[in-house]
Amino acid sequence: RIVEDSLSIPLAMITSQPSDTAVYLDNSNKADFSVAFSSPNATYQWAFSANGTNWVNLPAASSALNGGKTPNLHLKAVQLAFNNLMFKCIITVDTCTYETNPATLFVYSTTPSGMVSNGNDLTSTTTNINSQGSKLMNEVPKVKLYPNPTSGQVSITPVVEGTYRIFNEVGRSMGEGEIKEQFDFSSHPAGMYMLILQIDGNTQYLRVIKQ
CATH class of the missing domain: 2.60.40.10 (Immunoglobulins)
Known part of the structure; x- marks a missing residue:
């Protein structure tokens, strides 16, 4: 055998x-x-x-x-x-x-206000403290964008509550306010943008490509 x-x-x-x-x-x-x-x-x-x-x-x-x-x-x-x-x-x-x-x-060129930098990672200065005094970060859903690249409107899913800021390629602020379901990039020049979402003390960074 x-x-x-x-x-x-x-x-x-x-x-x-x-x-x-x-x-x-x-x-x-x-x-x-x-x-x-x-x-x-x-x-x-x-x-x-x-x-x-x-x-x-x-x-x-x-x-x-x-x-x-x-x-x-x-x-x-x-x-x-x-x-x-x-x-x-x-x-x-x-x-x-x-x-x-x-x-x-x-x-x-500069760190966005309200944020602290730790090497290459930025986190919100806001944290939550539990009854034992230890830091506890809220669990928040990961937001996604579509369509991306976009020629105009970009939508987020899921829709969450919080604030946003948009920066262009050279770090200039292009807008801020309450998070909404859609963001309009139709009036912005083609290029890359950073959409920063602050949700329950946590921060998410989303790259938007405008065609």
Whole structure:
């Protein structure tokens, strides 16, 4: 009787994608992007693009960055001109190549009022305190936008109560008020906008692309 041994072939895959990152230059000029891959034998190459079509490979290290050929890219001299640059990582294992989804770098000159910055993550200064005195953040639904990109109106779901602020690509406020079901971008120029929602002491950041 012939017994066949099953072969265990490790599956190579991207297990964690880089995320969009916001930098507020009055607090920090540094940004980080990271990727995780299932194979320990992978090689990494980070690249950037201004339009999502033409990509330029980054060096392993320079005066402006570290980790250009590692899973963790660290930008240490972010400027306002870097706003809306996209970053992705090309991963190679043997003869196979994998690419991450592009992640966008948003750069603003100042931190929005009422917010505090902790590295690249912004959180509301408002928290709730339970009877034992420990901090307890309210659970709120994650809001989604549609259609996005949009040529005019964009709707949110689910509809929640709270306040909003809209900032353009250079960090200029484009409006604020009570959260509503629809937002009208028809009079705004084409580009990227940041819709910041404050809901029960929590903050959500939604990128809007106006065509």
